[in-house]
Amino acid sequence: MNIDTQANPARVLVVDDEPDILELIELALLRMGLQVDRASNVQEALQQLNTKTYQLCLTDMRLPDGEGLEVVQHIIARNMHVPVAVITAHGNMENAIFALKAGAFDYLPKPVALIQLRALVNAVLKLPPPTATVRKGVRTLLGLSPAMEKVRDLIDRVARSQAPVHISGESGSGKELAARLIVEKSARRDQPFITVNCGAIPETLMESEFFGYRKGAFTGAEKDREGLFQAANGGTLFLDEVADLPLSMQVKLLRAIQEKKVRKVGATQEEPVDVRIISATHNALAEQVQQGKFRQDLYYRLNVITLLMPPLRAMRDDIAEVANHFLARLCGDAKIELASSALKALQQYDFPGNVRELENIIERALALCSDDIIVPADLQLTPTDFTEMTAKPSAAGKYPLTDYLDSVERAAILEALQQTNFNRTAAAKVLGVTFRALRYRMDRLGITDKDE
Template sequence: MTAETVDRRNKTKVADVLVVDDEDDIRELIELSLLRMGLATDAAASVAEARAKLAAGHYRMCLTDMRLGDGEGLEVVEYITEHCIDTPVAVITAHGSMDNAVAALKAGAFDYLSKPVSLEQLRALVKSALEVHKPQVKPEKAAANLTGESAAMAQVRSLIERLSRSQAPVYISGESGSGKERAARLIHSLGPRAEKPFVGVNCGAIPENLMESEFFGYRKGAFTGAESDRDGFFQAANGGTLFLDEVADLPLTMQVKLLRAIQEKRVRRIGDTQEIAVDVRIVSATHQNLKERVEQGRFRQDLFYRLNVIELKMPALRDRRDDIPVLANSILERLSAEAGMRPPHLTKRAHEALLAYSFPGNVRELENILERALALVLGDEIDIEDLHLDPGESEGLGSAPIDIGAAVGSTALQDYLDNVERQAIVEALGKTSGNRTAAARVLGVTFRSLRYRMERLGMKGEKNDKSDSGDEV
């Protein structure tokens, strides 16, 4: 048995784990299992008793049943979240009561177990929870994965710090190229699973007839071509994180199987008669709107709620333009180092052009633009001509250069650019009697680009003639 811990706030000595359950036999079984792990335990049979013990001392972890004689385990979770933030709490739910599990995770629970409690899963959960608050050396590379000092990125990094301390499923939303996988890797690398595998899966790249075998594995002889046993993604990620990229592309049949695996924390290989327990944290992402796909009947609502316990929104690059210069320089330095050359610098005109560009492809597009410029540049500087930006995606309409100094002196740069763009669109619509297709031609952009800009700027114009509904949409 390990030595009892002492709270930093000078509370009384307490055991490692507080077990809260009003059923004596279950509580004793859990306590015995924890004792065999070398952990000192304390017990409470009610919400009131649990609160009193938590108020009197510090525990390294709390494990509570969801149904107690004088209330719900959710009350214990909420108390710990408010008063004992350094204590990870896990809940035990009745079989099939996933709504309770999701509610607890949203309230701040670290993880959950379903009855009947698997001792193997219990041990894995406790080990993971006790790792959460150990002093960890955070990898230097992790911080560099999400470059930028804008308010939007500061908020993202702050949330990632909190998410790394939990095992709750995370859903990362955002446009293509906005850094969703990098955020997922950062969540993994900052958490207690950092030394375990991170397995990334592009759900849209797997043929439907291979999905089950890829996710769950198969036994030798299960089907033609199965010449040996093979593990799936869940087994490969055991103990670590399974990242489901473009999860919206999963077919409905696979969504059912995935939901069961996530809820039960067990999988069965094709051709096997036995299920095996798996301990993985699920992080998912897509650039599509999952809520709309649920409404369209193309994505299961129960799986959506199971994946979307906590949402992390990745901002588009156009919404954090302050980060473009530092991002550009960082990317150039990395690409130049990989190529074994001295990094060229961006001219003032090139910087201004990048700041005025809308970046529909976000950070990934910025990287592609700079990689192309680096490959083609002849000197030691990259000018606007070397960027080869799409004029249809330029925020600075017209050929006159943007006076950055005047913009910053009078108002925020983004507001200045938005005002210039809005005025140009209004003038073009005035010349074409509100015909947006004709206005797009006047501005030298595509109809799609004009429509996107008007939506972003909150300009809801009417379609005034038939040519506005042409095939340019």
């Protein structure tokens, strides 16, 4: 399988002190049309890296004169732009996670499977140049605030890795957009991007939805069916609201991520899958772990790299830019402007629904405005049912943060329930969540049908 038949094929450095493993990997890479150099220890590897240019480095974690992590750190510290993958002992995920956090591109468990090695090499050779920009037509993150600049910088860095990324942040803060931008800047940009709302799948169907099933596995399984992992093979699987996964499914997801293999319901054999995992939730996963609602081992596996999306109220200087962006997109050729008083009102509002709420506010204002200008009254920022929630609280009223966010969520749920005469199914539609997700949130916040 020749990947590069050009006069100057990609060069790979393989670092390992076991001759058999070196020979196996070298032979596999040579068959792929690559040039291969060997190193048997850390010092030899560093010398090679300092004298030659490589497109990939594969290093064992344990070497006679040190750790493979030293090779990773050397490459990162000198900004060499050489993707480095570590080879770890079977079952030793702690080392793999540690290396990924340090900046490794990916890992390969021993014994090295050639199909996984080829997938890794393919991904590396498809990486865009470090200076590549997002293609035209793709949405981007707006704003010049320090918080947003930090997010953009981290997205650029994690895009050049295969490490799992967990995106946290309040509802409406742009978590899925951040995930899409990571993919757009990565080697997987032309591969499937599959999104799944973990709170929207009934628990009894989760395993078959994620891993697929074989014909006859259960009543109604009339033919083989691929799951979400198979659909995302070669690309990215975005697990939105991952905190809503039941514990029984968390165990199976952990194994699939660690082993890079899945087993269809009703099958006897596992099949390899090449999927990068990006997860997101508005809940604090660390707190979910402490409460016994989320497995600690899965938390550490998903939370290799953390990306925090800031709330809109933390970027007040960016609100005008974001609002005008939505206005230009929604009004088309019409010449409609935001009055300075309207912009000031927006900048003083706390946006419990973040960027998504701002877009809805602009869309509503366009329908209400007259004379081609949007004034504060058109924004309808303080409806009576939300006066307490949207009134600007003192700084002390926002701490601890979890209590403040719970109060915001409780107010929104109660208002939706009151609008629908406490019909939970209808309230879930108003809130834009599933019935199961609403029930979970009501239980967590202690809301009953008798609350008023």
